[in-house]
Amino acid sequence: ALQEAHQENERLRALADxxxxxxxxxxxxxxxxxxxLAETREEQAAMKASLEAELAAAQAxxxxxxxxxxxxxQTAEELGRLRTEREALQTKLEQAQAAAGELETLRGELRAARERSAELEEELKAETAKDDQLGLAEQLADAVREAKEAQKTIRELRSELETLRGEARIRSVTQPPPRPLAAAKPRSAHKQSLGEILVNAGMLTMEQLEEAxxxxxxxxxxxxxxxxxxxxLASEExxxxxxxxxxxxxxxxLDQATIEPDAPALISGRIAQQHxxxxxxxxxxxxxxxxxxxLDLVAIEDVERATNRRVEVAVATAIEIRSAIAQHYLENA
Structure with missing residues:
Protein backbone atom coordinates (compact mmCIF):
# COMPACT_ATOMS: atom_id res chain seq x y z
CA ALA A 1 0.00 0.00 0.00
CA LEU A 2 2.83 2.38 0.77
CA GLN A 3 4.38 1.58 -2.49
CA GLU A 4 1.16 2.27 -4.32
CA ALA A 5 0.76 5.50 -2.46
CA HIS A 6 4.28 6.46 -3.29
CA GLN A 7 3.70 5.66 -6.91
CA GLU A 8 0.51 7.71 -6.96
CA ASN A 9 2.36 10.55 -5.39
CA GLU A 10 5.06 10.35 -7.99
CA ARG A 11 2.50 10.25 -10.72
CA LEU A 12 0.80 13.33 -9.36
CA ARG A 13 4.12 15.11 -9.01
CA ALA A 14 4.98 14.27 -12.58
CA LEU A 15 1.56 15.50 -13.65
CA ALA A 16 2.07 18.71 -11.68
CA ASP A 17 5.46 19.18 -13.25
CA LEU A 37 -8.62 44.50 -21.98
CA ALA A 38 -7.64 47.38 -19.69
CA GLU A 39 -6.03 49.16 -22.62
CA THR A 40 -9.18 48.57 -24.67
CA ARG A 41 -11.33 49.97 -21.88
CA GLU A 42 -9.13 53.04 -21.68
CA GLU A 43 -9.43 53.49 -25.42
CA GLN A 44 -13.20 53.06 -25.18
CA ALA A 45 -13.38 55.62 -22.37
CA ALA A 46 -11.27 58.04 -24.37
CA MET A 47 -13.35 57.38 -27.46
CA LYS A 48 -16.57 57.88 -25.44
CA ALA A 49 -15.31 61.17 -24.05
CA SER A 50 -14.30 62.24 -27.53
CA LEU A 51 -17.69 61.25 -28.94
CA GLU A 52 -19.50 63.07 -26.14
CA ALA A 53 -17.44 66.19 -26.81
CA GLU A 54 -18.16 65.92 -30.52
CA LEU A 55 -21.87 65.38 -29.74
CA ALA A 56 -21.95 68.47 -27.51
CA ALA A 57 -20.21 70.46 -30.21
CA ALA A 58 -22.69 69.16 -32.79
CA GLN A 59 -25.63 70.07 -30.55
CA ALA A 60 -24.17 73.55 -30.06
CA GLN A 74 -37.74 86.97 -38.93
CA THR A 75 -35.62 88.74 -41.48
CA ALA A 76 -37.76 87.25 -44.24
CA GLU A 77 -40.94 88.47 -42.50
CA GLU A 78 -39.43 91.93 -42.00
CA LEU A 79 -38.35 91.91 -45.62
CA GLY A 80 -41.89 91.00 -46.68
CA ARG A 81 -43.33 93.80 -44.57
CA LEU A 82 -40.82 96.25 -45.99
CA ARG A 83 -41.70 95.12 -49.49
CA THR A 84 -45.40 95.68 -48.75
CA GLU A 85 -44.68 99.13 -47.36
CA ARG A 86 -42.52 99.90 -50.37
CA GLU A 87 -45.33 98.87 -52.71
CA ALA A 88 -47.81 101.03 -50.74
CA LEU A 89 -45.41 103.97 -50.87
CA GLN A 90 -44.90 103.39 -54.55
CA THR A 91 -48.68 103.45 -55.07
CA LYS A 92 -49.00 106.66 -53.06
CA LEU A 93 -46.15 108.18 -55.01
CA GLU A 94 -47.85 107.30 -58.27
CA GLN A 95 -51.12 108.77 -56.97
CA ALA A 96 -49.31 111.91 -55.85
CA GLN A 97 -47.67 112.21 -59.24
CA ALA A 98 -51.04 111.76 -60.92
CA ALA A 99 -52.58 114.35 -58.58
CA ALA A 100 -49.72 116.71 -59.33
CA GLY A 101 -50.41 116.25 -63.01
CA GLU A 102 -54.11 116.92 -62.48
CA LEU A 103 -53.25 119.95 -60.34
CA GLU A 104 -51.06 121.33 -63.05
CA THR A 105 -53.85 120.73 -65.55
CA LEU A 106 -56.33 122.50 -63.27
CA ARG A 107 -53.93 125.39 -62.85
CA GLY A 108 -53.73 125.70 -66.58
CA GLU A 109 -57.51 125.58 -66.84
CA LEU A 110 -57.77 128.16 -64.05
CA ARG A 111 -55.39 130.49 -65.85
CA ALA A 112 -57.39 130.05 -69.03
CA ALA A 113 -60.63 130.64 -67.11
CA ARG A 114 -59.22 133.81 -65.57
CA GLU A 115 -58.16 135.06 -68.95
CA ARG A 116 -61.59 134.21 -70.33
CA SER A 117 -63.22 135.89 -67.34
CA ALA A 118 -61.21 139.05 -67.97
CA GLU A 119 -62.28 138.99 -71.60
CA LEU A 120 -65.92 138.46 -70.63
CA GLU A 121 -65.69 141.25 -68.07
CA GLU A 122 -64.46 143.62 -70.73
CA GLU A 123 -67.27 142.48 -73.03
CA LEU A 124 -69.76 142.89 -70.18
CA LYS A 125 -68.58 146.41 -69.49
CA ALA A 126 -69.01 147.23 -73.14
CA GLU A 127 -72.49 145.69 -73.23
CA THR A 128 -73.42 147.38 -69.94
CA ALA A 129 -72.45 150.74 -71.34
CA LYS A 130 -74.74 150.06 -74.28
CA ASP A 131 -77.66 148.75 -72.21
CA ASP A 132 -77.64 151.29 -69.37
CA GLN A 133 -80.44 153.33 -70.83
CA LEU A 134 -82.55 150.26 -71.57
CA GLY A 135 -81.99 148.93 -68.02
CA LEU A 136 -83.00 152.23 -66.46
CA ALA A 137 -86.17 152.25 -68.51
CA GLU A 138 -87.02 148.72 -67.39
CA GLN A 139 -86.34 149.62 -63.74
CA LEU A 140 -88.57 152.67 -64.05
CA ALA A 141 -91.35 150.54 -65.52
CA ASP A 142 -90.98 148.02 -62.67
CA ALA A 143 -91.08 150.82 -60.10
CA VAL A 144 -94.26 152.26 -61.63
CA ARG A 145 -95.85 148.80 -61.65
CA GLU A 146 -94.90 148.19 -58.00
CA ALA A 147 -96.24 151.61 -57.02
CA LYS A 148 -99.59 150.80 -58.63
CA GLU A 149 -99.72 147.46 -56.82
CA ALA A 150 -98.87 149.19 -53.52
CA GLN A 151 -101.64 151.74 -54.05
CA LYS A 152 -104.07 148.91 -54.73
CA THR A 153 -102.97 147.16 -51.52
CA ILE A 154 -103.37 150.40 -49.55
CA ARG A 155 -106.91 150.85 -50.87
CA GLU A 156 -107.79 147.27 -49.88
CA LEU A 157 -106.32 147.74 -46.40
CA ARG A 158 -108.14 151.03 -45.94
CA SER A 159 -111.37 149.30 -46.89
CA GLU A 160 -110.63 146.57 -44.36
CA LEU A 161 -109.82 149.25 -41.78
CA GLU A 162 -113.17 150.94 -42.31
CA THR A 163 -114.89 147.57 -41.93
CA LEU A 164 -113.03 146.89 -38.68
CA ARG A 165 -113.84 150.35 -37.36
CA GLY A 166 -117.51 149.76 -38.15
CA GLU A 167 -117.42 146.44 -36.31
CA ALA A 168 -115.74 148.14 -33.37
CA ARG A 169 -118.45 150.80 -33.21
CA ILE A 170 -121.16 148.11 -33.36
CA ARG A 171 -119.51 146.13 -30.56
CA SER A 172 -119.08 149.22 -28.41
CA VAL A 173 -122.83 149.87 -28.72
CA THR A 174 -124.10 146.29 -28.31
CA GLN A 175 -121.71 145.09 -25.56
CA PRO A 176 -121.36 146.62 -22.09
CA PRO A 177 -117.84 147.57 -21.04
CA PRO A 178 -116.07 144.64 -19.34
CA ARG A 179 -115.44 144.71 -15.64
CA PRO A 180 -111.77 145.44 -14.85
CA LEU A 181 -109.84 142.27 -14.10
CA ALA A 182 -107.87 143.85 -11.30
CA ALA A 183 -110.74 143.10 -8.93
CA ALA A 184 -110.71 139.39 -9.75
CA LYS A 185 -109.16 137.21 -7.07
CA PRO A 186 -107.21 134.11 -8.02
CA ARG A 187 -108.78 130.85 -6.99
CA SER A 188 -105.48 129.20 -6.10
CA ALA A 189 -101.80 129.98 -5.75
CA HIS A 190 -100.82 128.37 -9.07
CA LYS A 191 -100.58 130.38 -12.28
CA GLN A 192 -104.09 130.65 -13.63
CA SER A 193 -105.08 129.74 -17.15
CA LEU A 194 -106.91 132.12 -19.45
CA GLY A 195 -110.22 130.36 -18.82
CA GLU A 196 -109.79 130.41 -15.04
CA ILE A 197 -109.07 134.14 -15.08
CA LEU A 198 -112.22 134.85 -17.08
CA VAL A 199 -114.35 132.57 -14.88
CA ASN A 200 -112.98 134.10 -11.65
CA ALA A 201 -113.64 137.57 -13.05
CA GLY A 202 -117.27 136.63 -13.69
CA MET A 203 -116.93 137.13 -17.44
CA LEU A 204 -117.42 133.46 -18.28
CA THR A 205 -119.27 130.52 -16.78
CA MET A 206 -117.78 127.07 -16.32
CA GLU A 207 -120.26 125.67 -18.85
CA GLN A 208 -119.16 128.23 -21.44
CA LEU A 209 -115.52 127.47 -20.70
CA GLU A 210 -116.11 123.72 -21.13
CA GLU A 211 -117.87 124.40 -24.43
CA ALA A 212 -114.87 126.37 -25.69
CA LEU A 233 -118.73 133.95 -25.19
CA ALA A 234 -116.27 136.75 -24.36
CA SER A 235 -115.37 140.08 -25.89
CA GLU A 236 -112.02 140.71 -27.53
CA GLU A 237 -111.14 143.26 -24.86
CA LEU A 254 -104.78 152.01 -28.18
CA ASP A 255 -107.81 154.14 -29.00
CA GLN A 256 -107.21 156.02 -25.73
CA ALA A 257 -103.44 155.73 -25.34
CA THR A 258 -101.02 158.08 -27.06
CA ILE A 259 -98.52 156.27 -29.25
CA GLU A 260 -95.19 158.07 -29.27
CA PRO A 261 -94.59 159.49 -32.77
CA ASP A 262 -91.19 157.86 -33.26
CA ALA A 263 -92.06 154.47 -31.75
CA PRO A 264 -93.79 152.77 -34.73
CA ALA A 265 -90.88 153.68 -37.02
CA LEU A 266 -88.62 151.33 -35.05
CA ILE A 267 -89.99 148.37 -37.01
CA SER A 268 -91.20 147.92 -40.56
CA GLY A 269 -94.84 147.68 -41.52
CA ARG A 270 -94.19 144.13 -42.70
CA ILE A 271 -93.14 142.99 -39.21
CA ALA A 272 -96.05 144.86 -37.62
CA GLN A 273 -98.61 143.21 -39.93
CA GLN A 274 -96.97 139.78 -39.79
CA HIS A 275 -97.11 139.58 -35.98
CA LEU A 295 -96.80 134.61 -25.90
CA ASP A 296 -95.54 134.99 -29.50
CA LEU A 297 -91.81 134.56 -28.86
CA VAL A 298 -90.99 134.73 -32.57
CA ALA A 299 -92.56 138.19 -32.77
CA ILE A 300 -90.65 139.36 -29.71
CA GLU A 301 -87.37 138.06 -31.13
CA ASP A 302 -88.00 139.70 -34.53
CA VAL A 303 -88.76 143.07 -32.92
CA GLU A 304 -85.73 142.89 -30.60
CA ARG A 305 -83.52 142.10 -33.58
CA ALA A 306 -85.03 144.93 -35.66
CA THR A 307 -84.87 147.56 -32.89
CA ASN A 308 -81.75 146.36 -31.10
CA ARG A 309 -83.71 146.90 -27.88
CA ARG A 310 -85.30 144.71 -25.24
CA VAL A 311 -89.05 144.24 -25.66
CA GLU A 312 -91.48 144.97 -22.83
CA VAL A 313 -94.73 143.24 -23.72
CA ALA A 314 -98.08 144.98 -23.50
CA VAL A 315 -101.42 143.54 -24.60
CA ALA A 316 -104.03 145.22 -26.79
CA THR A 317 -106.95 144.00 -28.85
CA ALA A 318 -106.27 142.85 -32.40
CA ILE A 319 -108.73 145.32 -33.90
CA GLU A 320 -107.04 148.28 -32.21
CA ILE A 321 -103.57 147.06 -33.20
CA ARG A 322 -104.63 146.65 -36.84
CA SER A 323 -106.19 150.11 -36.78
CA ALA A 324 -102.95 151.59 -35.42
CA ILE A 325 -100.92 149.71 -38.05
CA ALA A 326 -103.10 151.14 -40.80
CA GLN A 327 -102.77 154.63 -39.35
CA HIS A 328 -99.00 154.64 -38.82
CA TYR A 329 -97.77 152.50 -41.71
CA LEU A 330 -100.32 152.33 -44.51
CA GLU A 331 -101.75 155.86 -44.50
CA ASN A 332 -98.21 157.28 -44.37
CA ALA A 333 -96.95 155.07 -47.20
Whole structure:
Protein backbone atom coordinates (compact mmCIF):
# COMPACT_ATOMS: atom_id res chain seq x y z
CA ALA A 1 0.00 0.00 0.00
CA LEU A 2 2.83 2.38 0.77
CA GLN A 3 4.38 1.58 -2.49
CA GLU A 4 1.16 2.27 -4.32
CA ALA A 5 0.76 5.50 -2.46
CA HIS A 6 4.28 6.46 -3.29
CA GLN A 7 3.70 5.66 -6.91
CA GLU A 8 0.51 7.71 -6.96
CA ASN A 9 2.36 10.55 -5.39
CA GLU A 10 5.06 10.35 -7.99
CA ARG A 11 2.50 10.25 -10.72
CA LEU A 12 0.80 13.33 -9.36
CA ARG A 13 4.12 15.11 -9.01
CA ALA A 14 4.98 14.27 -12.58
CA LEU A 15 1.56 15.50 -13.65
CA ALA A 16 2.07 18.71 -11.68
CA ASP A 17 5.46 19.18 -13.25
CA UNK A 18 3.93 18.71 -16.67
CA UNK A 19 1.04 21.08 -15.96
CA UNK A 20 3.18 23.84 -14.38
CA UNK A 21 4.49 25.29 -17.64
CA UNK A 22 1.03 25.22 -19.14
CA UNK A 23 -0.40 27.02 -16.13
CA UNK A 24 2.37 29.58 -16.34
CA UNK A 25 1.66 30.12 -20.00
CA UNK A 26 -2.07 30.41 -19.36
CA UNK A 27 -1.43 32.83 -16.47
CA UNK A 28 0.81 34.91 -18.68
CA UNK A 29 -1.79 34.81 -21.43
CA UNK A 30 -4.42 35.80 -18.92
CA UNK A 31 -2.32 38.72 -17.72
CA UNK A 32 -1.74 39.77 -21.30
CA UNK A 33 -5.44 39.53 -22.04
CA UNK A 34 -6.28 41.53 -18.92
CA UNK A 35 -3.71 44.19 -19.87
CA UNK A 36 -5.10 44.32 -23.39
CA LEU A 37 -8.62 44.50 -21.98
CA ALA A 38 -7.64 47.38 -19.69
CA GLU A 39 -6.03 49.16 -22.62
CA THR A 40 -9.18 48.57 -24.67
CA ARG A 41 -11.33 49.97 -21.88
CA GLU A 42 -9.13 53.04 -21.68
CA GLU A 43 -9.43 53.49 -25.42
CA GLN A 44 -13.20 53.06 -25.18
CA ALA A 45 -13.38 55.62 -22.37
CA ALA A 46 -11.27 58.04 -24.37
CA MET A 47 -13.35 57.38 -27.46
CA LYS A 48 -16.57 57.88 -25.44
CA ALA A 49 -15.31 61.17 -24.05
CA SER A 50 -14.30 62.24 -27.53
CA LEU A 51 -17.69 61.25 -28.94
CA GLU A 52 -19.50 63.07 -26.14
CA ALA A 53 -17.44 66.19 -26.81
CA GLU A 54 -18.16 65.92 -30.52
CA LEU A 55 -21.87 65.38 -29.74
CA ALA A 56 -21.95 68.47 -27.51
CA ALA A 57 -20.21 70.46 -30.21
CA ALA A 58 -22.69 69.16 -32.79
CA GLN A 59 -25.63 70.07 -30.55
CA ALA A 60 -24.17 73.55 -30.06
CA UNK A 61 -23.81 73.88 -33.82
CA UNK A 62 -27.41 72.70 -34.27
CA UNK A 63 -28.64 75.28 -31.74
CA UNK A 64 -26.63 77.98 -33.48
CA UNK A 65 -28.03 76.92 -36.84
CA UNK A 66 -31.57 76.94 -35.43
CA UNK A 67 -31.04 80.45 -34.08
CA UNK A 68 -29.76 81.49 -37.49
CA UNK A 69 -32.82 79.90 -39.13
CA UNK A 70 -35.16 81.76 -36.74
CA UNK A 71 -33.32 85.00 -37.40
CA UNK A 72 -33.51 84.32 -41.12
CA UNK A 73 -37.27 83.71 -40.87
CA GLN A 74 -37.74 86.97 -38.93
CA THR A 75 -35.62 88.74 -41.48
CA ALA A 76 -37.76 87.25 -44.24
CA GLU A 77 -40.94 88.47 -42.50
CA GLU A 78 -39.43 91.93 -42.00
CA LEU A 79 -38.35 91.91 -45.62
CA GLY A 80 -41.89 91.00 -46.68
CA ARG A 81 -43.33 93.80 -44.57
CA LEU A 82 -40.82 96.25 -45.99
CA ARG A 83 -41.70 95.12 -49.49
CA THR A 84 -45.40 95.68 -48.75
CA GLU A 85 -44.68 99.13 -47.36
CA ARG A 86 -42.52 99.90 -50.37
CA GLU A 87 -45.33 98.87 -52.71
CA ALA A 88 -47.81 101.03 -50.74
CA LEU A 89 -45.41 103.97 -50.87
CA GLN A 90 -44.90 103.39 -54.55
CA THR A 91 -48.68 103.45 -55.07
CA LYS A 92 -49.00 106.66 -53.06
CA LEU A 93 -46.15 108.18 -55.01
CA GLU A 94 -47.85 107.30 -58.27
CA GLN A 95 -51.12 108.77 -56.97
CA ALA A 96 -49.31 111.91 -55.85
CA GLN A 97 -47.67 112.21 -59.24
CA ALA A 98 -51.04 111.76 -60.92
CA ALA A 99 -52.58 114.35 -58.58
CA ALA A 100 -49.72 116.71 -59.33
CA GLY A 101 -50.41 116.25 -63.01
CA GLU A 102 -54.11 116.92 -62.48
CA LEU A 103 -53.25 119.95 -60.34
CA GLU A 104 -51.06 121.33 -63.05
CA THR A 105 -53.85 120.73 -65.55
CA LEU A 106 -56.33 122.50 -63.27
CA ARG A 107 -53.93 125.39 -62.85
CA GLY A 108 -53.73 125.70 -66.58
CA GLU A 109 -57.51 125.58 -66.84
CA LEU A 110 -57.77 128.16 -64.05
CA ARG A 111 -55.39 130.49 -65.85
CA ALA A 112 -57.39 130.05 -69.03
CA ALA A 113 -60.63 130.64 -67.11
CA ARG A 114 -59.22 133.81 -65.57
CA GLU A 115 -58.16 135.06 -68.95
CA ARG A 116 -61.59 134.21 -70.33
CA SER A 117 -63.22 135.89 -67.34
CA ALA A 118 -61.21 139.05 -67.97
CA GLU A 119 -62.28 138.99 -71.60
CA LEU A 120 -65.92 138.46 -70.63
CA GLU A 121 -65.69 141.25 -68.07
CA GLU A 122 -64.46 143.62 -70.73
CA GLU A 123 -67.27 142.48 -73.03
CA LEU A 124 -69.76 142.89 -70.18
CA LYS A 125 -68.58 146.41 -69.49
CA ALA A 126 -69.01 147.23 -73.14
CA GLU A 127 -72.49 145.69 -73.23
CA THR A 128 -73.42 147.38 -69.94
CA ALA A 129 -72.45 150.74 -71.34
CA LYS A 130 -74.74 150.06 -74.28
CA ASP A 131 -77.66 148.75 -72.21
CA ASP A 132 -77.64 151.29 -69.37
CA GLN A 133 -80.44 153.33 -70.83
CA LEU A 134 -82.55 150.26 -71.57
CA GLY A 135 -81.99 148.93 -68.02
CA LEU A 136 -83.00 152.23 -66.46
CA ALA A 137 -86.17 152.25 -68.51
CA GLU A 138 -87.02 148.72 -67.39
CA GLN A 139 -86.34 149.62 -63.74
CA LEU A 140 -88.57 152.67 -64.05
CA ALA A 141 -91.35 150.54 -65.52
CA ASP A 142 -90.98 148.02 -62.67
CA ALA A 143 -91.08 150.82 -60.10
CA VAL A 144 -94.26 152.26 -61.63
CA ARG A 145 -95.85 148.80 -61.65
CA GLU A 146 -94.90 148.19 -58.00
CA ALA A 147 -96.24 151.61 -57.02
CA LYS A 148 -99.59 150.80 -58.63
CA GLU A 149 -99.72 147.46 -56.82
CA ALA A 150 -98.87 149.19 -53.52
CA GLN A 151 -101.64 151.74 -54.05
CA LYS A 152 -104.07 148.91 -54.73
CA THR A 153 -102.97 147.16 -51.52
CA ILE A 154 -103.37 150.40 -49.55
CA ARG A 155 -106.91 150.85 -50.87
CA GLU A 156 -107.79 147.27 -49.88
CA LEU A 157 -106.32 147.74 -46.40
CA ARG A 158 -108.14 151.03 -45.94
CA SER A 159 -111.37 149.30 -46.89
CA GLU A 160 -110.63 146.57 -44.36
CA LEU A 161 -109.82 149.25 -41.78
CA GLU A 162 -113.17 150.94 -42.31
CA THR A 163 -114.89 147.57 -41.93
CA LEU A 164 -113.03 146.89 -38.68
CA ARG A 165 -113.84 150.35 -37.36
CA GLY A 166 -117.51 149.76 -38.15
CA GLU A 167 -117.42 146.44 -36.31
CA ALA A 168 -115.74 148.14 -33.37
CA ARG A 169 -118.45 150.80 -33.21
CA ILE A 170 -121.16 148.11 -33.36
CA ARG A 171 -119.51 146.13 -30.56
CA SER A 172 -119.08 149.22 -28.41
CA VAL A 173 -122.83 149.87 -28.72
CA THR A 174 -124.10 146.29 -28.31
CA GLN A 175 -121.71 145.09 -25.56
CA PRO A 176 -121.36 146.62 -22.09
CA PRO A 177 -117.84 147.57 -21.04
CA PRO A 178 -116.07 144.64 -19.34
CA ARG A 179 -115.44 144.71 -15.64
CA PRO A 180 -111.77 145.44 -14.85
CA LEU A 181 -109.84 142.27 -14.10
CA ALA A 182 -107.87 143.85 -11.30
CA ALA A 183 -110.74 143.10 -8.93
CA ALA A 184 -110.71 139.39 -9.75
CA LYS A 185 -109.16 137.21 -7.07
CA PRO A 186 -107.21 134.11 -8.02
CA ARG A 187 -108.78 130.85 -6.99
CA SER A 188 -105.48 129.20 -6.10
CA ALA A 189 -101.80 129.98 -5.75
CA HIS A 190 -100.82 128.37 -9.07
CA LYS A 191 -100.58 130.38 -12.28
CA GLN A 192 -104.09 130.65 -13.63
CA SER A 193 -105.08 129.74 -17.15
CA LEU A 194 -106.91 132.12 -19.45
CA GLY A 195 -110.22 130.36 -18.82
CA GLU A 196 -109.79 130.41 -15.04
CA ILE A 197 -109.07 134.14 -15.08
CA LEU A 198 -112.22 134.85 -17.08
CA VAL A 199 -114.35 132.57 -14.88
CA ASN A 200 -112.98 134.10 -11.65
CA ALA A 201 -113.64 137.57 -13.05
CA GLY A 202 -117.27 136.63 -13.69
CA MET A 203 -116.93 137.13 -17.44
CA LEU A 204 -117.42 133.46 -18.28
CA THR A 205 -119.27 130.52 -16.78
CA MET A 206 -117.78 127.07 -16.32
CA GLU A 207 -120.26 125.67 -18.85
CA GLN A 208 -119.16 128.23 -21.44
CA LEU A 209 -115.52 127.47 -20.70
CA GLU A 210 -116.11 123.72 -21.13
CA GLU A 211 -117.87 124.40 -24.43
CA ALA A 212 -114.87 126.37 -25.69
CA UNK A 213 -112.42 123.75 -24.41
CA UNK A 214 -114.33 121.01 -26.24
CA UNK A 215 -113.98 123.04 -29.42
CA UNK A 216 -110.24 123.45 -28.78
CA UNK A 217 -109.81 119.70 -28.19
CA UNK A 218 -111.29 118.99 -31.60
CA UNK A 219 -109.03 121.69 -33.14
CA UNK A 220 -105.81 121.72 -31.05
CA UNK A 221 -104.15 124.35 -33.26
CA UNK A 222 -106.73 127.00 -32.34
CA UNK A 223 -106.28 129.37 -29.38
CA UNK A 224 -108.85 129.40 -26.61
CA UNK A 225 -109.20 133.19 -26.77
CA UNK A 226 -110.04 133.10 -30.47
CA UNK A 227 -112.69 130.42 -29.88
CA UNK A 228 -114.30 132.46 -27.07
CA UNK A 229 -114.43 135.57 -29.26
CA UNK A 230 -115.74 133.67 -32.29
CA UNK A 231 -118.53 132.04 -30.28
CA UNK A 232 -119.44 135.35 -28.66
CA LEU A 233 -118.73 133.95 -25.19
CA ALA A 234 -116.27 136.75 -24.36
CA SER A 235 -115.37 140.08 -25.89
CA GLU A 236 -112.02 140.71 -27.53
CA GLU A 237 -111.14 143.26 -24.86
CA UNK A 238 -111.98 140.82 -22.05
CA UNK A 239 -109.75 138.15 -23.60
CA UNK A 240 -106.94 140.70 -24.06
CA UNK A 241 -107.24 141.79 -20.42
CA UNK A 242 -107.13 138.16 -19.28
CA UNK A 243 -104.03 137.51 -21.39
CA UNK A 244 -102.36 140.56 -19.88
CA UNK A 245 -103.17 139.33 -16.37
CA UNK A 246 -101.95 135.83 -17.19
CA UNK A 247 -98.61 137.16 -18.50
CA UNK A 248 -98.24 139.93 -15.88
CA UNK A 249 -98.21 142.43 -18.74
CA UNK A 250 -99.74 145.88 -19.20
CA UNK A 251 -103.12 146.12 -20.93
CA UNK A 252 -103.35 149.09 -23.31
CA UNK A 253 -106.36 150.62 -25.04
CA LEU A 254 -104.78 152.01 -28.18
CA ASP A 255 -107.81 154.14 -29.00
CA GLN A 256 -107.21 156.02 -25.73
CA ALA A 257 -103.44 155.73 -25.34
CA THR A 258 -101.02 158.08 -27.06
CA ILE A 259 -98.52 156.27 -29.25
CA GLU A 260 -95.19 158.07 -29.27
CA PRO A 261 -94.59 159.49 -32.77
CA ASP A 262 -91.19 157.86 -33.26
CA ALA A 263 -92.06 154.47 -31.75
CA PRO A 264 -93.79 152.77 -34.73
CA ALA A 265 -90.88 153.68 -37.02
CA LEU A 266 -88.62 151.33 -35.05
CA ILE A 267 -89.99 148.37 -37.01
CA SER A 268 -91.20 147.92 -40.56
CA GLY A 269 -94.84 147.68 -41.52
CA ARG A 270 -94.19 144.13 -42.70
CA ILE A 271 -93.14 142.99 -39.21
CA ALA A 272 -96.05 144.86 -37.62
CA GLN A 273 -98.61 143.21 -39.93
CA GLN A 274 -96.97 139.78 -39.79
CA HIS A 275 -97.11 139.58 -35.98
CA UNK A 276 -100.05 141.98 -35.31
CA UNK A 277 -97.99 144.22 -33.04
CA UNK A 278 -96.88 147.85 -32.85
CA UNK A 279 -94.32 149.73 -30.71
CA UNK A 280 -96.04 152.35 -28.54
CA UNK A 281 -93.29 153.72 -26.28
CA UNK A 282 -89.51 153.77 -26.00
CA UNK A 283 -87.84 153.75 -22.59
CA UNK A 284 -84.03 153.92 -22.75
CA UNK A 285 -83.01 150.52 -24.15
CA UNK A 286 -86.54 149.11 -23.94
CA UNK A 287 -89.42 149.31 -26.40
CA UNK A 288 -92.99 148.77 -25.18
CA UNK A 289 -94.67 146.54 -27.75
CA UNK A 290 -98.46 146.24 -27.97
CA UNK A 291 -99.24 142.67 -29.03
CA UNK A 292 -102.32 140.63 -29.76
CA UNK A 293 -100.55 137.48 -28.50
CA UNK A 294 -98.04 138.22 -25.72
CA LEU A 295 -96.80 134.61 -25.90
CA ASP A 296 -95.54 134.99 -29.50
CA LEU A 297 -91.81 134.56 -28.86
CA VAL A 298 -90.99 134.73 -32.57
CA ALA A 299 -92.56 138.19 -32.77
CA ILE A 300 -90.65 139.36 -29.71
CA GLU A 301 -87.37 138.06 -31.13
CA ASP A 302 -88.00 139.70 -34.53
CA VAL A 303 -88.76 143.07 -32.92
CA GLU A 304 -85.73 142.89 -30.60
CA ARG A 305 -83.52 142.10 -33.58
CA ALA A 306 -85.03 144.93 -35.66
CA THR A 307 -84.87 147.56 -32.89
CA ASN A 308 -81.75 146.36 -31.10
CA ARG A 309 -83.71 146.90 -27.88
CA ARG A 310 -85.30 144.71 -25.24
CA VAL A 311 -89.05 144.24 -25.66
CA GLU A 312 -91.48 144.97 -22.83
CA VAL A 313 -94.73 143.24 -23.72
CA ALA A 314 -98.08 144.98 -23.50
CA VAL A 315 -101.42 143.54 -24.60
CA ALA A 316 -104.03 145.22 -26.79
CA THR A 317 -106.95 144.00 -28.85
CA ALA A 318 -106.27 142.85 -32.40
CA ILE A 319 -108.73 145.32 -33.90
CA GLU A 320 -107.04 148.28 -32.21
CA ILE A 321 -103.57 147.06 -33.20
CA ARG A 322 -104.63 146.65 -36.84
CA SER A 323 -106.19 150.11 -36.78
CA ALA A 324 -102.95 151.59 -35.42
CA ILE A 325 -100.92 149.71 -38.05
CA ALA A 326 -103.10 151.14 -40.80
CA GLN A 327 -102.77 154.63 -39.35
CA HIS A 328 -99.00 154.64 -38.82
CA TYR A 329 -97.77 152.50 -41.71
CA LEU A 330 -100.32 152.33 -44.51
CA GLU A 331 -101.75 155.86 -44.50
CA ASN A 332 -98.21 157.28 -44.37
CA ALA A 333 -96.95 155.07 -47.20
Missing amino acids: SLGPRLSEESAAKSAIEAE QIAALKAKVDAAE LDEQRSNPTRHLGGILIEKG AVAQALARQCDAEFIR TCIPVRVKDETVVLAMMNP
